[in-house]
Amino acid sequence: MSINPMQLDPRVKRTHHLIRDALLSLMDSKGFDHVTVRNITQHAEINRATFYLHYEDKYDLLKKIVNGMLDEFAAAFQLPPDFEAADFVQDANTPPESFIRQFQHIAEHAASYRVMLGPNGLPGFSLRMEDIIRESLYRRSVIAQPNDQQVTMPRDIIVRYVTSAHLGIIMYWLENDMQYSPKYMATQLIRLHEHGSTHFFKGNA
Known part of the structure; x- marks a missing residue:
């Protein structure tokens, strides 16, 4: 069952924004193909476990964005x-x-x-x-x-x-x-x- 974004915990929303902003920034500088999950987590200043708690991989992240x-x-x-x-x-x-x-x-x-x-x-x-x-x-x-x-x-x-x-x-x-x-x-x-x-x-x- 999908979750209404308005119902998300503010901390989860903030994490989503950090991850999504990180991917967009990295895409802008070097293109999606050259971006790794490690790049995203470093840019967002989160650990990999947090990333995988919300997204399957970078393709899932891109699709949702x-x-x-x-x-x-x-x-x-x-x-x-x-x-x-x-x-x-x-x-x-x-x-x-x-x-x-x-x-x-x-x-x-x-x-x-x-x-x-x-x-x-x-x-x-x-x-x-x-x-x-x-x-x-x-x-x-x-x-x-x-x-x-x-x-x-x-x-x-x-x-x-x-x-x-x-x-x-x-x-x-x-x-x-x-x-x-x-x-x-x-x-x-x-x-x-x-x-x-x-x-x-x-x-x-």
């Missing part, structure tokens, strides 16, 4: 179960709360995302992020227009395009030290979704 990040990423972007087409934002300058939440989540875990998406990060991590974004945007597109006959371009092409743009904006923000607020980024993203990029080169912004 990644799954936790992506579960939270998906939850931040999730629509309410009763969401309807009428609930979509009518004003392109007013971003949906789910867009803001997603940028807030990225901001709260920026160091982890920079590592995972960086040169020594996890291959395929960005693809898993993309899958989450695409599934959510596809659902939104179906809510907005459920009839494929009324969509003037194949739905999959539209969703793939906006998914790539969505992830690209997130990565740009991280690469540039998150110089804008989550709300500002969410606003620019929804404006791009609504208008397309060429709109902003015509003096109409």
Whole structure:
């Protein structure tokens, strides 16, 4: 039976943070393949017995870090179960709360995302992020227009395009030290979704 992280003893939470921060720091400097459990325990200043009390090996640790990040990423972007087409934002300058939440989540875990998406990060991590974004945007597109006959371009092409743009904006923000607020980024993203990029080169912004 899984344990709710909120129910963990504070000392256990602290140990988890120490171990996970150690792995991410080591991955950033030399890549996951070159990291050993010994490296992790030394960096976290714990003994090996403590590590193995919580994780089977470094692969189990990595899996739990990644799954936790992506579960939270998906939850931040999730629509309410009763969401309807009428609930979509009518004003392109007013971003949906789910867009803001997603940028807030990225901001709260920026160091982890920079590592995972960086040169020594996890291959395929960005693809898993993309899958989450695409599934959510596809659902939104179906809510907005459920009839494929009324969509003037194949739905999959539209969703793939906006998914790539969505992830690209997130990565740009991280690469540039998150110089804008989550709300500002969410606003620019929804404006791009609504208008397309060429709109902003015509003096109409």
